[in-house]
Amino acid sequence: MSSSDSSSAASAQRSGDSRLNRDDVRPEPNGADPQADATPTAPPARSDTMVVPPNRSTSRRPADPRPEEENPWEFWRSVLITLAIALGIRQFLVEARYIPSGSMLPGLQLQDRLLVEKLSYLSRAPRRGEIVVFRAPHHFDPVLRTQYGDAGPLRCLLVNLPLIGSIPGLQQPACDAFIKRVIGLPGERLVVDPRGRVTIDGSPLVEPYVSNFCPVDPRGIGPCRPLNVLVPPGHVVVLGDNRANSWDGRFWPGGPFLPDRQIIGRAFFRFFPFSAFGSLPEPNAPVR
DSSP: OOHHHHHHHHHHHHHHHHHHHHHHTOOOTTOOOHHHHHSOOOOOOOOOOOOOOOOTTTSOOOOOSSOOOOOHHHHHHHHHHHHHHHHHHHHHTEEEEEOOSSTTTTTSOTTOEEEEEOSGGGTSOOOTTOEEEEEOGGGTOHHHHHHHOOOOHHHHHHHTSTTGGGSTTOOOGGGOEEEEEEEEOTTOEEEEOTTOOEEETTEEBOOTTOOOOOOOOTTSOOSSOOEEEEOOTTEEEEEOSSTTSOOSTTTOTTOSOEEGGGEEEEEEEEEESGGGOEEOOOOOOOBO
16 A cells, blocks of 8 residues: 555545544533543531431330329219219209109109209299298108107118119108198298188189099088188298198198298299290289
8 A cells, every 4th residue: 555545544544533533522412521421529518527426225115005003083073073963963953753653643743854053042032933942841740750850861862862862771851851732821821721811811712733632522522621821021831732632731741831041942944844844933922
C-alpha cells in the first residue's frame, strides 16, 4: 500500500472515531449529563456519637394479662348510696301505695296502685275531699296504743321495706297505713247519721263519691255508728267512701279525730291499672 493510501485510511479511521465519540455523549432528553450521574457519590460521614442501648430496667414492661381484682367495697358502696336515695325520696317526696281493702269503693278499687306526695301539707292544711294516707290509728289512738303497744320508727321502717316487711313476727299494726277522705275540718260541727250521711254546721254535705251507705232498720238503727262532734284545731275527720264497710273515725275507740301530724301525704295519681291511669279527681265537696 502506498503512503498516500495509508494516510487516507488513517484519516478516515480518525474521522469515524470522532463521529462515534460524538454519538456516545449525546445529551439525555432531560438535559442531564450522564457523566454527572455516573460520578460516584461519597459515602455519608460516620458519626462519632456513640449510640447507647436502651436500659432494660426502665423499658416498658408487658401488661399483666390478669384483670385487677375489684374492691368489694365499691359494689356495696353503690348499693348503699342507691338505697339511701330511694329511702330519701320515699320518706320526704313521694311513695307508692296500694289499696288493700274495699273501704274506698267505688272510686278506688282493690289493688289499685297510687302515688302519695308529701310536700303539699308542709305549707298548708288538708282540704275537704282530698284523699289522704295516714298512720294507723294504733299509732296515735290512746286506747289502741295501750292494747297493741308502741312501735319504734326503725321497726316501722323495716316493716315497710319490700320483702323484709313480710317476715313473720315483724308486722306491727301501728306501722300500717290507712287511706280515707277528709270530711271534717277544724272548727266545724260534724254530724254523721246512722246511714253515713254527713252534715257540716247543720248543712248536708254533697258527696258524689259515696254510693254505698249503711243499711238501717225501720227504727233507723244500723251497724254504723253516728257522730256528733266539734273538730278541734290541728285535727280532721276522715271517712271511707264505702260508708257501709269502712273502719274510720266513727269506730276508733279513742275518738274520731286524726291529728294533722299523723298524715303521711296526699294521694294524687293512680298508675295501675293502666285502664285507670291518671290523676285522681279532687272534688270540692260543697255544703248544700
